[in-house]
Amino acid sequence: MHVTSSPRGEESNSIKLANRIIDQLQVRYPDSSLSINNTVEKNYIHLNEIHPVAYRLPDAEQTPKQRDTLYSSDLAVRELIDADIIVISIAMYNFNIPSALKAWIDHVVRAGKTFSYATGKPEGLLKDKKVYLAIASSGVYSDGPMKPFDFGEPYLRFILGFMGITDVTTYRVEGAGIPGIMEHSLEKGLESVAV
Numbered sequence: 001m002h003v004t005s006s007p008r009g010e011e012s013n014s015i016k017l018a019n020r021i022i023d024q025l026q027v028r029y030p031d032s033s034l035s036i037n038n039t040v041e042k043n044y045i046h047l048n049e050i051h052p053v054a055y056r057l058p059d060a061e062q063t064p065k066q067r068d069t070l071y072s073s074d075l076a077v078r079e080l081i082d083a084d085i086i087v088i089s090i091a092m093y094n095f096n097i098p099s100a101l102k103a104w105i106d107h108v109v110r111a112g113k114t115f116s117y118a119t120g121k122p123e124g125l126l127k128d129k130k131v132y133l134a135i136a137s138s139g140v141y142s143d144g145p146m147k148p149f150d151f152g153e154p155y156l157r158f159i160l161g162f163m164g165i166t167d168v169t170t171y172r173v174e175g176a177g178i179p180g181i182m183e184h185s186l187e188k189g190l191e192s193v194a195v
């Protein structure tokens, strides 16, 4: 599954980078199928007053209104559970992930479905999944003075780990706004991909 978060379509560096990862995965796994989850188009709603209550109820105890409200969350959870490999393309916005991607996270981090507190401590329920992060930014965050200010990548690693996904690899197209680096940033990012 490719989860996208840039509204820029073909122009998007994060999507170009993710597509390079996917091309290589498709060579490795020729029988695999690809689904796309465009979080910008999906426009997952912000959690409203119904979600916190309904999220705590077993499916069978939800009212029809609660079930309707959770429809897109339930679907997003199913898509995530069904995916063996997840490529997430991330446009860095304000030193973090785009809100469209955060909204998807708020729809898939579900007690009893993707994590559990049943034993008293949190346990991720998603096992044996691989995630690739494809991050695009104007600045450079893999190293150097701005490294501490990429709040998106550590957050994604944490929240994926919270759901049980610990096998996470990051690729970047970075420095696309810095003269002297920008001229080769896309090429360098694409060439770094080796899955």
Ligand SMILES: Cc1cc2nc3c(=O)[nH]c(=O)nc-3n(C[C@H](O)[C@H](O)[C@H](O)COP(=O)(O)O)c2cc1C
Pocket (backbone or CB within 6 Å): 006, 007, 008, 011, 012, 013, 014, 015, 090, 091, 092, 093, 094, 095, 096, 136, 137, 138, 139, 140, 176
């Ligand atoms: C609203 C907005 C906020 C941005 N914030 C940052 C930022 O905090 N740091 C950074 O290095 N680049 C930032 N950028 C630049 C984008 O990360 C860069 O253009 C990147 O290529 C976007 O990903 P995309 O090409 O997949 O759309 C921002 C761009 C926009 C439109």
